[in-house]
Amino acid sequence: MATNTVVPALLVEMEAEFSAQLRARTPIGGTCSSGMSLYRKIIRDNIGGVLRSVFPLFCRCLNEAEIRELVEVYLSRHSASQPEFHQVATELLLFMSQHYPISPHDLALLEYEWLMYAVEIDDSNVPFPQKISLPLGKAAEVDVACNPTLKMVALPFLIQEGEPCYEDGEQLNYYALYRKHNNTLYQKQLSQLDVQLLSAIHEQIISAEQMLNNAALSLADISLRSWLETNNNDEILSLKYIG
Known part of the structure; x- marks a missing residue:
């Protein structure tokens, strides 16, 4: 003992x-x-x-x-x-x-670079994109899901060709950081409306019809359909027919 x-x-x-x-x-x-x-x-x-x-x-x-x-x-x-x-x-x-x-700017830069690294090593499977249109009356048959590697970040600077640009004053700039199906790292600047819509579906799967209903007050039906199709093509989210 x-x-x-x-x-x-x-x-x-x-x-x-x-x-x-x-x-x-x-x-x-x-x-x-x-x-x-x-x-x-x-x-x-x-x-x-x-x-x-x-x-x-x-x-x-x-x-x-x-x-x-x-x-x-x-x-x-x-x-x-x-x-x-x-x-x-x-x-x-x-x-x-x-x-x-x-400095706050340097800390934001560190956090941005760490998020890019986190996206790169994320072992989530990114589905191969399906080119889907959303005709009227078919929204209930389509599910919407965010890219599983998606990270959204607000930065006090712009990112231009992978470089920070500090000529934008103190305005916050929003970006989607994610990996495409071929493992390519990608980033896309977002509007506040983009952030709002993506946040509504982040980490869950909802039907396109539900999303259309939820966004009816902030975005016209035809505009949201176009938004879904564009971001599906960019692989920020994926559209998939149910069943």
């Missing part, structure tokens, strides 16, 4: 010492083993690699010294212990949003 109570305590102590040595800006005591030195380098290189891969637009605003400093601050102040690539990306975003001096 004594062994069972002592060993976990020793393991906890050893793990704490290892973590402290790994996270310290400089080796504790001024030196460390060659193995620890190599592991410290690997960890920092991996975190820097995640930063550059997932947040390339943000990293373009930093020089190499600033990126290295960000990695050091993250290691010393953040307690994340999950090493998987996508978890490191999420932990970096959480850390910078909560504990790192960053």
Whole structure:
């Protein structure tokens, strides 16, 4: 019994010492083993690699010294212990949003890049698009569902050819971020009405007839039919005949 109570305590102590040595800006005591030195380098290189891969637009605003400093601050102040690539990306975003001096525009840029990455690794199956028209009297026979990878975001800047454009004042700009059936990442600027309509069907399946009825006060019947057909073609949503 004594062994069972002592060993976990020793393991906890050893793990704490290892973590402290790994996270310290400089080796504790001024030196460390060659193995620890190599592991410290690997960890920092991996975190820097995640930063550059997932947040390339943000990293373009930093020089190499600033990126290295960000990695050091993250290691010393953040307690994340999950090493998987996508978890490191999420932990970096959480850390910078909560504990790192960053402007609202830069934070919005980070969140946009993280969402693009989340869409890219989403393992949801995007259905092959069916070209469907909605003739009068047939709306009850068609289901409407959002693209399962769809993310909507409001940004304080425009995205033009994949680049942030800060010449639009403080106006919020809405975008749909999603993956098409061929795994191509895509983004489309949305109007406030687009956001309203997509939010009404997000994470559920409704009939086109129900959607026409719900939107009757804000959009003419023929306009909504056109909106559904256009966004079906763009793969933001999918239309499918029931049965």
